[in-house]
Amino acid sequence: MLDYYLLEQLTTFAQTGTLTKTAAALNITQPSVTRGMQKLEEDFGVQLFERQANRIKLTPTGELAAREAEQLLTASQTMLTKIQNFDRSQHFTMIGTTVPGPLTLVPDRDDVQIAKEFIAIEQISNALTTAEATLIFSDQEILDTTIESRYLGHEQLQVNLDQFTLFASQPTVSFQDLAGMSFVVMRAIGPWSDMIKTDIPHAQFMYQDDRAAFIEIIKHSSLPFFTSNLSQKDAFFKQLSPQQLDRITVPINDPQAKMPIYVNYLKSQKRQLLPLIDEISANWPE
């Protein structure tokens, strides 16, 4: 029978090199480590250490065992979080996203939670299978046999300009038109962040971490800022009257400013998720 705490002792010994340091790292006494490693050798039935009177080191077998033990420990850790995540997913629908826009359409209910961190595109498959999230928005389709990627609609980037700004009276503008301007920008806007930085020449960006501070700044200045067709559903923006903002909203006509939004979920969970997805889809603007 295998003992977990002994595997931990082995891996930390492999890192530290002495029993004393191992004990210190694990907050146990050093004789415990001595006994532990003796027991592990006994359990495995192989020699893991070369012992001299005052010195102990791993044999080649011991080094292999330490590597394998580390793998096993991480495997058990991920298993545990997977189970705990799955259990949570039985009571809540955890929603993740690579892009913040669609979150404004998520209904505010007790059984629906929104993950705090963005998820990278490459992490979507992993996040779903480990039940870190059960529903993930993305701007790309995910190709995976266990995952369904459903197209929801587009998010259209808009710029909000002071009425006296050049271009404010046009029906649309291009990134090129905005060259050289200064914008107030929320920090966490996913792929939009890179896009505006790359595609608007010589622009300046004043990043805001705090949502309320952002609102205050745009209320009491005439600086331009970005929204999208999904922002109108945003609780924060809904409180503001158009007069308070005193801007003209102009869509951006570059093709990349019209971003397709997909929702991704495990096929196996489709049935439970369908009502929520339909609700979000029905609320999609225009």
Next chain:
Amino acid sequence: MLDYYLLEQLTTFAQTGTLTKTAAALNITQPSVTRGMQKLEEDFGVQLFERQANRIKLTPTGELAAREAEQLLTASQTMLTKIQNFDRSQHFTMIGTTVPGPLTLVPDRDDVQIAKEFIAIEQISNALTTAEATLIFSDQEILDTTIESRYLGHEQLQVNLDQFTLFASQPTVSFQDLAGMSFVVMRAIGPWSDMIKTDIPHAQFMYQDDRAAFIEIIKHSSLPFFTSNLSQKDAFFKQLSPQQLDRITVPINDPQAKMPIYVNYLKSQKRQLLPLIDEISANWPE
């Protein structure tokens, strides 16, 4: 911290369905299982069971946990055997094969052992990485970035015919020539077995499991049997004088009867194995 014995209880409960049967299967008392599963829920921090007064069953989370636990248990088991095999490989060179012929060339030394079972072609990569064997003969090259497949030579199948048999005076014979005959055959001859059964029409085979019995039969009968160019190195055959056998050895000229032999090993172990491989290669007939 995770406890192994509890994972075992969980997986057997998933199989048996009741705590009583679980206890019986594990040779412990039933209250132990009750407490064990309570502790596991405590450790995981999730509800694994639905309990009614007299009935207990897994929740969906519990079923997931049972599946994951089983994976973890097999992973730890394979890890353990891998370590033990590796340790053994530090003291012995374990030799596996898909075909028995090359084993006659393996020197008889204390630090060289021969695996009892044949290894399937598809299992070679796995057997090497788990150190089940450190040197494996095969009749095909293995394509794997961590494995080196070195060509050693050919094994040429021969048939040993009574001198009065038709074809006994020819320099070579074909499988077709042997149609309808009856042969004494050792049971464990790997791919040769299928080949002679498939390629010799209407032949009869009298299979022998025991080597000594096989020798006795061919000594005291005139039945034909198969050998190869590697058999002359075989300890058993070396004891026999040609007169005792009283057969004429004729090579088989079908192309498949000339089988290429490769030796496979982990590239990482090449240095230690090279002397042994060179020794085998040097002993290869003609």
Next chain:
DNA sequence: AACAATTACGGAATCCGTAAAAATT
């Protein structure tokens, strides 16, 4: 009545920390 799960209690195994010993640098 038979079966299944839980709870209560005492014993046994084991894991830990303290203290002391042995050996090296």
Next chain:
DNA sequence: AATTTTTACGGATTCCGTAATTGTT
């Protein structure tokens, strides 16, 4: 002298089995 490993001893935890209890079929 300082450091590191090992051994010895006593205490605490915990895991187990027996026995009794509750509830269902």
